[in-house]
Amino acid sequence: MDKNMVTTTFNLEGYKIVENLGIVRGIIVRSRSVVGNIGAGLQSLVGGNITIYTELCESAREDSFELMLKHAEEHGANAIIGVRYDANEVSQGITEVLCYGTAVRVEKI
Template structure:
């Protein structure tokens, strides 16, 4: 699935706009993960446990968005964005969204 944060894809022409698509993931931090991350904060630097959790959540949201677009018949997504909201203590929603389109090579 082609995608971009821009409103258009270089070298491609939008022939059909199919609407907004999204992928949503809600994740919580585990007690064990919090303990491990707490230990990492003692030494400073990247908190790899949380980095991996965030990367996994974003990837899952992206894949769900792509599946939503594919179900509509899209071959590309433009205006791709991510958003995250803490909906409770230790519970975060990750949203990936964009506009599903059908593109073809520009002449």
């Protein structure tokens, strides 16, 4: 699926929705490693951006986004509207990242 056909809005400029295929999602559950926690702890002593956690979060978001795209393609969608992210701590040090939206079929106007 073309990533330009994925939006947080509920329409795509220049396209009309011809079929609503329902909710699609991608979910990833990640944990921090002991080594990562030590490295992040050392970075936090200096202050500023804790790059180890930033990279972990970005990776989890990207992976959940890619899984959502795959789920939408399995439903025959060519676009996804209303995309959102959600994150929850499942257990101490274990986080779930969910990317979800509405799979649709669109046609150019």
